[in-house]
Amino acid sequence: MSKFRKYLIYGICLMHIIGMIVVSVDQSVFNIDYFTKVQNDNQVSLKMGISEDDVKGASQVALDYTKGKTDDLSYYLDYNGKNIDIYSSQDKEHMIDVYYLYQNAKLVGMFALGLLIVLIALVCFKKISLFELAKSFNQISIFMVIFVSVIGLFAYTNFNVFWTYFHLVFFTNDLWLMNPAVDALVNLFPEALFMALVFKVLFRFILYFIATNILAYVYRIYSLRGLKND
Numbered sequence: 570m571s572k573f574r575k576y577l578i579y580g581i582c583l584m585h586i587i588g589m590i591v592v593s594v595d596q597s598v599f600n601i602d603y604f605t606k607v608q609n610d611n612q613v614s615l616k617m618g619i620s621e622d623d624v625k626g627a628s629q630v631a632l633d634y635t636k637g638k639t640d641d642l643s644y645y646l647d648y649n650g651k652n653i654d655i656y657s658s659q660d661k662e663h664m665i666d667v668y669y670l671y672q673n674a675k676l677v678g679m680f681a682l683g684l685l686i687v688l689i690a691l692v693c694f695k696k697i698s699l700f701e702l703a704k705s706f707n708q709i710s711i712f713m714v715i716f717v718s719v720i721g722l723f724a725y726t727n728f729n730v731f732w733t734y735f736h737l738v739f740f741t742n743d744l745w746l747m748n749p750a751v752d753a754l755v756n757l758f759p760e761a762l763f764m765a766l767v768f769k770v771l772f773r774f775i776l777y778f779i780a781t782n783i784l785a786y787v788y789r790i791y792s793l794r795g796l797k798n799d
Contacts, residue, residue, distance in 0.1 A: 605625050670739055
């Protein structure tokens with residue numbers, strides 16, 4: 570196999586894995602019922618002094634803003650006869666960064682989908698065999714297992730440090746450092762919620778990852794058996 574062909578297959582396999590990560594994030598992050606359950610477990614409503622319905626409503630606004638369904642991060646509550654937006658200016662500025670982070674992740678996912686279409690075309694025109702592809706995917710997956718294991722262990726042993734490094738890597742400012750007395754986001758979405766969410770994403774990705782690897786490995790076994798029988 571030429572180096573170009575080898576790198577092409579490895580690149581497509583890697584983008585497929587990245588695509589699974591993006592899908593896992595998308596399917597995990599925007600489940601408002603899951604957020605509500607974790608928020609109730611952590612007594613967010615009691616700590617903020619607002620109703621559970623308002624916690625859910627304000628959280629839904631933040632999720633809708635992240636997905637681009639609304640361009641206004643505002644949720645108003647009545648305080649002593651005054652209609653006050655619970656989201657601070659820092660909340661709004663940080664959510665702009667979160668919005669662009671999510672949109673960029675979607676672009677990566679779309680790029681991965683594009684490469685998958687290219688892959689299907691290459692297979693159809695017999696430029697790449699399914700056996701080559703399955704073998705390369707299983708090989709790359711060995712390194713991915715090590716990477717995911719390190720990330721998971723890091724998050725499990727010290728989530729606070731893990732979450733700090735996450736923000737340092739993906740954000741170019743310190744707007745994520747919030748004041749619980751002023752900023753609603755840090756109260757609506759406590760660290761315990763993000764910890765549960767991170768492991769939910771990892772669990773969903775691992776399921777997809779294992780299933781895809783099993784399919785690739787089984788195909789290789791049956792292909793080799795078919796060659797022996799011939």
